[in-house]
Amino acid sequence: MTPVVMPQVGENLTSGVVVEWLKNEGDVVARREVLAIVESEKAAFEVIASAGGTLLKILRPAGQQVDVLATIACIGEAGEIIDLDALAAEGPKSGSQTSTLDAASTATPTTSSSSVTSSSSGRPTLLTPSGRPTVGTTETVPGHTLRGRPFASPSARRLARELLVDLRGVDGSGPAGRVIRRDILAAALRACGGSPRPESVVALPEPVVGPGDRLVRHTRLRQIVASRMSSSARLIPHFYLVADIDVGEARQWLQELADDGVGLTDIIVAAVARALRKFERLNAHVGEGGIVCKADVHIGLAVAVEDGVLVPALSHVDHADLATLGNARRQITAQARRGIVQPDPASTFTVSNLGPMGVSRFLPLINPPECAILAIGVAEERVVAREGRPTIREMLTVTLACDHRAVDGAYAAEFLAHFTQILEAAREYLVDVETVDEPGK
């Protein structure tokens, strides 16, 4: 018997919601097959079968919120008896609430699959698809109720959500150790290197809905975007650098690559990844006590979806050739538009491209915990001076937003210059994916 668990898809995530089961109890499933769609605070993603077999029991139906690493279903052989003790041992933490199952205590099956009957011991029994009974209901499955519930005021819980503070890591200063508002504010301010100053965060007034006005409630995604972007704007000291880049040569090269389905975005993303190899502090996650310079380059792409934005990641961009990159990009953006984002790998740098929508330049908000984000404007023909003469070139304007806690202007400027150099001579730099620094090497 193999348990199916709610995946851990981020360091701070504590729970997810089962959105939809794609398989029913009794279905035969193959290893790596998608069993269900679950939703974390960030996005929807797939739960993959880690073993082949029969989906014996769905313990958490669609709509339920489940702690990460808790068991949501079991895969095994048809007719196999689900051993709850084994399940508990597989779970994130084993606890007191366990049930044992032995053959003697199981009742004779009298009803069809998955219906509840009463056994002689008075305990409800569940029938697996083969008709053999097992003990247990979702309430008796251990591992869901054992995780310590943080002792915090409602206000502290709300603030922790908004400021992306992990409640379990905060010491409470209220009565009996209750975590209260000031504790969350102190933790959030510590996280960005400040000292506690509670009055610095205040609630904005709620809007009034008058006659004829229409109230559009936030979707879950909207709430997540709102809270993450509020935290970004509130806690990250952004600074911006702007550069105009000649993409004439890139465009020419693109025409040769057109058969491979490569677009300008792919060249830009590849150039970013190449430039990041030399500027590890921008390919980083920013934390309380320092920054984590990530070993790999995974570029997040901001994708507009219905009433929100998702940031799926292109993995190992610095080692991918353009055709592969183009394919991967089309795949993840299409998935994102269906609301699905693979949780791994976590992006290390984000690119936001509003150029196709005609925007000339814009100031983006950093996607925490990343260190920087690059905003791409429209590629358009402009009159520029070259060697003392006006000439028409295809140009685009990029805006780099950086976290000033982690990097400074000169470092970011060097990165931007290097990126410009790569993009303007894209063919030389990017034709060989394993080229390290200089063209031709």
Add this chain to the structure above:
Amino acid sequence: MTTRDLLYRDALNEALHEAMDLDPTVFCIGVGIAERGGSYKVTDGLLAKYGPKRVIDTPIAEASVVGTGVGAAITGMRPVVEILFVDFSLLVMDQLVNQAAKLHLMTGGQGSVPLVLRTQGGVGDGVAAQHSQSLEALFYHIPGLKLVMPSTPYDAKGLLRAAIADDGPVIFIEHKLLYMTQGPVPEEEYVVELGSADTKRTGRDCTLIAWSNMIPRSLEAAELLSAEGLEVEVIDPRTLVPFDHATVLESVRRTEHVVIVQEAVRRGGIASDIASVIQAEAFDYLDAPIEIVAGLDTPVPYSRPLEQACIPQVEDIVAGVKRAVYS
């Protein structure tokens, strides 16, 4: 707007003069209100000006007096009935609860009872258990009755004008310790709309809700707390029915800490009901349990020290705020 300082009782007296000048259907009726001008002088001078047909002394027969008022109101008059102590209003409950509060609904809106019942409550200076009660929760509980409890001369005058102009029955409870308090009142006529709370003091640390005589006491407490660096927002709902939830909730969402102060006994009081609304509407904004500072669940003793021990004092309110803000 030019103002002058008036006593609470004189502000009420002005409201009655203005209302009777304005509308010939307004009349006053009660025990000792005409010849004597009322025990607290609120109806002083009305008899001389408007005569015995509009300012009527009655025997000590509360049920009949209120019954007269309800009947007159049904015919289109606007009676202002005085019951000397809210404690005596228990004698008139059937007239109020079964008749006045229900008539508009039971006649399908054809009838109305534009009656104001003026009375006063709260502890005085040792007037014992039968003359010291705060019974507002009894009226608050009855659908169809409005309930007004002013804390300042300005509010008293403006709210009494609004109560008399209102087309339904309004219970208007004054406080015996407030009659001799003074405050600014405009020269011009004005009305304070029923259902509008007033923020008597602004503050960022805690929302304190109180009414009637608990307002001056809470403001005194807020002053002491301010010296310690705690800024308390003091909100006076002024009318308990209808209740201005919006003002309270806006403040609670800002301060995230709540204290409700009521002179009435703790059990079954209006404070509990206000707390239930706050926790339902602003749950995610509460950083601490809602603190209720209220009278003890006991008849008010005659003994002065015991009387004081039964009713929230300034130091009780200070302590309540400190508990609410974890200070």
